[in-house]
Structure formats: C-alpha cells, structure tokens
Amino acid sequence: MTFKVNLIILYKKLFNMLKAIVEESEMEKIDRKLLRDNAISLLLAGRDTISSGLSWFFWLVSTHPFVEAKILEEIRANFITNEENWLITSRLENLNKLVYLHGALCEALRLFPPVPFEHKSAVKSDILPSGHRVNANTMGIYSLYSMGRMEQIWGEDCLEFKPERWISEKGSIIHIPSYKFIAFNAGPRSCLGKNITFIQMKIVAIALLCNFQFEVVEGHNNVYPCVSIILHMKHGLKVKVTKRGIN
Numbered sequence: 001m002t003f004k005v006n007l008i009i010l011y012k013k014l015f016n017m018l019k020a021i022v023e024e025s026e027m028e029k030i031d032r033k034l035l036r037d038n039a040i041s042l043l044l045a046g047r048d049t050i051s052s053g054l055s056w057f058f059w060l061v062s063t064h065p066f067v068e069a070k071i072l073e074e075i076r077a078n079f080i081t082n083e084e085n086w087l088i089t090s091r092l093e094n095l096n097k098l099v100y101l102h103g104a105l106c107e108a109l110r111l112f113p114p115v116p117f118e119h120k121s122a123v124k125s126d127i128l129p130s131g132h133r134v135n136a137n138t139m140g141i142y143s144l145y146s147m148g149r150m151e152q153i154w155g156e157d158c159l160e161f162k163p164e165r166w167i168s169e170k171g172s173i174i175h176i177p178s179y180k181f182i183a184f185n186a187g188p189r190s191c192l193g194k195n196i197t198f199i200q201m202k203i204v205a206i207a208l209l210c211n212f213q214f215e216v217v218e219g220h221n222n223v224y225p226c227v228s229i230i231l232h233m234k235h236g237l238k239v240k241v242t243k244r245g246i247n
C-alpha cells in the first residue's frame with residue numbers, strides 16, 4: 001500500500017543520513033557496528049511505540065465522530081486526495097498544515113502515552129520541590145500515564161479527548177513544554193524520534209482515514225490498557241472497516 005512505501009522511504013532516508021555521517025566523519029574506519037546499532041535502535045524505538053499510539057488514536061477517533069469529521073474536513077481542505085496524488089501528503093510543509101490532526105495526535109499521546117512509566121536516578125543526594133529527600137542513586141519511577149491525566153496539570157477537563165486544547169485562538173499549535181506533555185520524556189534522555197513520529201502518524205492517519213471508516217465492533221467494550229513497558233490494548237481493538245472516499 002502507498003503509506004507502507006512512504007514509511008520505507010523515510011527509513012531509507014534515515015539510514016542514508018546515518019551512513020553519510022559516519023562516512024564523512026574522521027572516524028570513517030570505525031564501526032559499521034556503531035552504524036548498525038544506531039539504525040537498529042532507531043527502528044526498534046519507533047516500532048511498538050508508534051503502533052500503540054496509533055491504536056489508541058484510532059479508537060479515540062472512532063468513538064468521537066465530531067473529531068473524526070473535523071480531521072477529514074481539514075484533510076479535504078488541504079490536500080488533493082485521489083490515490084495517485086496522495087504521495088504529496090508526505091511533504092512536510094503539507095503535513096504541517098494539519099493543525100487539528102496534530103492536536104488530535106498529541107491528545108491521544110497525552111491520554112495514552114505509549115511508554116507509560118519512566119525512571120530517573122539522583123546523581124547525588126537532593127531534596128525535591130515537594131520536600132522529599134532522595135539519596136544518591138535512588139531510583140524514582142514516575143507515571144507518564146498519570147501525568148497526562150492530572151487535573152493540576154491539565155485542568156478540570158483532563159480526562160476528555162479534546163484536540164482543541166492544543167490549538168490557539170489564531171489557529172496554530174500551542175507549544176506545551178515537554179515537562180508537561182511528558183509522552184516523549186523530558187530532559188537529556190528524551191525521545192530522539194519525536195518529530196519523525198508525528199510525520200509517520202500523520203501519514204498513516206491520512207492514508208487510513210481517507211480510505212476507510214473504523215467502527216468499534218458492538219459489544220467490544222473492554223478497551224483498556226495492559227500494564228507493561230508499552231501501553232498496548234489488553235484485548236486489542238475489534239473494528240468494522242468500511243471503505244470510503246473522502247471527496
């Protein structure tokens with residue numbers, strides 16, 4: 001399918017970039033192993049995370065018809081949508097126009113962060129703003145899942161799926177600091193693939209939403225996360241898929 005080809009092209013570009021960096025550097029002789037390991041970690045880091053994020057995104061969209069309609073309206077307004085031409089969508093400047101879709105993706109990642117918990121260790125003993133003392137090497141585990149749903153952080157409507165939360169009055173995306181929107185972690189070891197994630201998720205979302213409608217199968221009410229390193233759906237997502245044309 002076209003979107004699969006697009007992702008392969010993206011990864012090929014990524015691999016060639018890494019190759020060029022190694023070839024151009026003085027360390028040319030090193031380490032094809034370094035190159036291999038970096039390419040593999042980029043591929044692995046972006047596989048289950050994106051698929052989990054997309055599953056929750058499609059579930060949220062299919063259960064919020066108003067949001068789905070607005071996403072489709074935005075795609076319709078910004079793209080030529082016949083199949084031959086849809087490759088055009090993979091251009092960055094075109095994807096950047098999809099502000100509402102961007103907001104919907106951020107909102108899905110806020111409510112269902114594919115990496116649901118994280119840890120940090122204290123280099124030396126310290127006192128947290130809360131007054132709690134931590135000793136050197138103490139490991140603190142924190143829940144990205146809970147942080148995405150806290151009223152103190154996101155306000156009274158923190159449990160609602162509201163792409164509008166991310167959009168300013170002027171219609172542009174509101175920048176939210178990574179210590180608040182924590183799905184990609186914050187600080188020195190945060191996700192290197194954040195930007196490419198949005199490109200990939202947008203391409204898949206456009207390709208699927210333009211061509212198909214997804215309805216959660218009646219009676220499949222047990223959609224909730226399983227506790228694991230990646231926030232998969234415990235019982236998967238059963239959907240009825242119907243073909244549609246966007247025009």
Ligand code: HEM
Nearest residue numbers: 042045046049050053114115183184185189191192193197
């Ligand atoms: C929805 C998609 C994604 C989410 C939610 C996500 C989230 C995260 C998080 C929370 C971390 C920190 C992990 C830790 O501290 O142990 C991380 C690290 C990382 N991510 Fe992602 N990620 C996503 C997609 C991607 C993609 C597509 C790539 C690459 C193509 C990628 C590459 C990396 C790499 C290389 C690191 C390690 C950074 C470091 O340790 O310095 N990620 N990601």
